[in-house]
Amino acid sequence: MSVRVRFAPSPTGFMHVGNARTALFNYLFARHNNGTFVLRIEDTDIERHSEEAVNVIYEALKWMGIEWDEGPDVGGPYGPYRQSERLPIYKEFIEKLKEKGLVYECYCTPEELDAMRKEQLERGEPPRYTGRCRHLTEEEKEKLRAEGRKPVLRFKVPEDEVIVFEDLVKGRIEINTRQLGGDFVIVRSNGMPVYNFVVVIDDALMKITHVIRGEDHISNTPKQILLYRALGFDVPQFAHLPMILGQDRSKLSKRHGSTSVKEFKDKGYLPEAFTNFLALLGWYPKDGKEVLSMEELIERFDIKDVNSAPAVFDTTKLNWLNQVYIRSYPIDKLTDLVIPYLKKAGFDLSGFCRDWLEKVVEVTREYFTVLSDAPVYMETFLKEDFQVQQEAKEFILENPKRIEVIKAFKEKLSGFDGELSQEAFKKLVKEVGKEVGVKGKNLFMPIRIGLTGKMSGPELPILAELLGKERILKRVDNTLKQIGN
RNA sequence: GUCCCCGUCGUCUAGCCAGGCCUAGGACACCGGCCUUUCACGCCGGCGACGCGGGUUCGAAUCCCGCCGGGGACGCCA
Numbered sequence: 300m301s302v303r304v305r306f307a308p309s310p311t312g313f314m315h316v317g318n319a320r321t322a323l324f325n326y327l328f329a330r331h332n333n334g335t336f337v338l339r340i341e342d343t344d345i346e347r348h349s350e351e352a353v354n355v356i357y358e359a360l361k362w363m364g365i366e367w368d369e370g371p372d373v374g375g376p377y378g379p380y381r382q383s384e385r386l387p388i389y390k391e392f393i394e395k396l397k398e399k400g401l402v403y404e405c406y407c408t409p410e411e412l413d414a415m416r417k418e419q420l421e422r423g424e425p426p427r428y429t430g431r432c433r434h435l436t437e438e439e440k441e442k443l444r445a446e447g448r449k450p451v452l453r454f455k456v457p458e459d460e461v462i463v464f465e466d467l468v469k470g471r472i473e474i475n476t477r478q479l480g481g482d483f484v485i486v487r488s489n490g491m492p493v494y495n496f497v498v499v500i501d502d503a504l505m506k507i508t509h510v511i512r513g514e515d516h517i518s519n520t521p522k523q524i525l526l527y528r529a530l531g532f533d534v535p536q537f538a539h540l541p542m543i544l545g546q547d548r549s550k551l552s553k554r555h556g557s558t559s560v561k562e563f564k565d566k567g568y569l570p571e572a573f574t575n576f577l578a579l580l581g582w583y584p585k586d587g588k589e590v591l592s593m594e595e596l597i598e599r600f601d602i603k604d605v606n607s608a609p610a611v612f613d614t615t616k617l618n619w620l621n622q623v624y625i626r627s628y629p630i631d632k633l634t635d636l637v638i639p640y641l642k643k644a645g646f647d648l649s650g651f652c653r654d655w656l657e658k659v660v661e662v663t664r665e666y667f668t669v670l671s672d673a674p675v676y677m678e679t680f681l682k683e684d685f686q687v688q689q690e691a692k693e694f695i696l697e698n699p700k701r702i703e704v705i706k707a708f709k710e711k712l713s714g715f716d717g718e719l720s721q722e723a724f725k726k727l728v729k730e731v732g733k734e735v736g737v738k739g740k741n742l743f744m745p746i747r748i749g750l751t752g753k754m755s756g757p758e759l760p761i762l763a764e765l766l767g768k769e770r771i772l773k774r775v776d777n778t779l780k781q782i783g784n
Numbered sequence: 785g786u787c788c789c790c791g792u793c794g795u796c797u798a799g800c801c802a803g804g805c806c807u808a809g810g811a812c813a814c815c816g817g818c819c820u821u822u823c824a825c826g827c828c829g830g831c832g833a834c835g836c837g838g839g840u841u842c843g844a845a846u847c848c849c850g851c852c853g854g855g856g857a858c859g860c861c862a
Contacts, residue, residue: 307862308862309861309862311862341862343861343862405860408860409859409860412859412860413859416858416859419785420785421785422785423785423786424785424786425785425786425787425858426785426786426858426859427786427858451860469788469789469790470801472788472789473788474787474788475787477787478786478787478788478857478858479787479858480857480858480859483859484859484860486860487860488860489860491860493859493860493861493862494861494862495862498862513856514788514789514790514855514856514857515856515857515862516857516862517788517789517856517857518787518788518789518856518857518858519857519862539789541789541790542789542790542855542856544854544855546795548854548855549854549855550855550856576796579796579797579811580796581796581797582797583796583797583798585798587797587798587809587810587811589796589797589810589811589812606796606797607789607790608789608790608791608797609789609790609791609854609855609856610795610796610797611795611796612795613794613795613796613812613813615794615795615796615812615813616795616796616811616812616813617812618812618813619811619812619813620812622825626825665824665825666823666824666825738821739821740821740822741821742821743821743822744821744822747822753822753823754822754823755822755823755824756822756823756824757822757823757824758820758822759822
């Protein structure tokens with residue numbers, strides 16, 4: 300039987316990194332096994348659902364390089380792929396359970412249930428539904444209905460049975476049905492079926508063979524297995540991924556900082572780096588190679604190698620990976636990605652040709668951690684009226700020879716004719732050094748400051764060649780003016 | 785409270801199932817050096833962990849028990 304997995308997010312308006320990793324692991328597992336990756340939208344909670352929110356999911360997956368074989372937009376043989384469109388299907392199976400006598404109507408109100416739970420907790424008991432509506436007579440029901448109560452449908456949980464499943468990540472898990480919290484709701488009073496029920500119908504009908512999801516679903520699994528059995532479906536294999544934790548070791552949430560895929564995209568993380576990083580959260584390749592393309596991830600991925608311990612979400616390594624990818628990215632693609640950040644930072648790029656811009660990206664890329672760093676480092680090339688750094692000013696003022704160097708350099712360059720190649724620039728600097736009688740730091744640093752206003756940056760000759768005579772002259776004047784000469 | 789899951793360097797992890805090859809390996813971060821007439825890159829080196837206590841064994845990170853710690857779930861959310 301061929302492998303079929305699914306990613307089933309609910310459209311909340313943002314894609315959490317935990318969900319992103321779940322999607323990725325499902326995808327890697329599917330591709331590694333030549334299986335099918337299904338995208339299903341879990342929107343039974345209609346109030347919150349919006350088309351916009353579904354798009355957020357599409358965008359995030361696409362950005363990460365995850366493609367789905369079946370889904371709401373691309374269709375597939377087991378559609379529809381949106382739970383809100385599957386209501387008639389659910390109805391059919393609800394009827395089946397009714398016929399079998401495995402469900403019953405419960406007229407308890409949310410308030411009553413809350414009170415019950417509270418009491419139980421106070422008595423130190425685990426909160427559970429006591430099953431008090433289990434044996435209501437027709438008359439009693441009629442009476443409750445007359446009060447205006449609308450019933451929910453509850454599934455009868457067997458008394459004392461051990462549900463066992465072999466989790467692909469965690470190993471054997473056994474849970475007694477007594478721990479399930481009593482008969483659970485499968486249809487709300489408004490007629491809408493709940494997650495634990497629809498997920499089973501959908502996974503079964505969509506022929507899902509492996510359910511790969513977060514560890515927080517372990518406690519739902521026995522309930523779902525009960526439903527699979529009740530409906531006569533084959534139970535799929537389960538794989539529960541360890542939780543992703545924040546710095547404080549609690550479940551990662553908004554209060555831990557950036558947790559949505561969009562935020563990482565906007566900060567300027569490359570999708571390759573982000574995906575690579577996520578893959579390493581809870582999984583490790585046998586050969587220990589850590590920088591891996593999607594193809595390489597697919598090749599190596601095995602659900603059995605997934606770690607069962609939770610992982611702290613620490614972006615330090617993501618930063619490193621991003622640098623690695625930035626340095627090896629195709630320069631035209633990288634330039635495309637960098638330009639929006641430059642514009643946002645207020646640079647007018649109309650005066651620069653594409654070719655030149657790419658060259659600048661090439662010599663500055665090794666300084667970026669994230670793409671949003673680009674403006675800071677590229678400013679050196681894009682702006683003539685830069686601010687001279689305080690540290691640089693002080694350095695020049697420390698020794699009168701240093702300002703002399705800048706002036707001599709300006710003089711020499713003004714009289715220079717022709718293409719300012721790297722070689723020509725080097726020669727020029729050498730002559731300045733001789734003239735003023737300095738060398739080393741005292742020669743090079745003033746020139747660097749003259750050109751950039753900074754104490755550090757790319758190699759001078761490369762910088763000079765890319766800038767050209769006119770712009771260098773403007774810069775030197777700018778520096779001189781700020782130092783007070 | 786009850787049940788479930790988890791516990792190796794600061795972080796991601798290898799090793800654990802099939803005990804000795806582990807004076808516990810790698811990566812990131814950090815620190816130091818080299819390279820470089822700057823910074824960064826790169827290269828080399830360093831720091832740094834088996835939660836605790838018992839047991840089994842000639843031998844335990846690995847097996848068993850207990851404790852402690854962390855997390856998750858107990859919804860008419862998914």
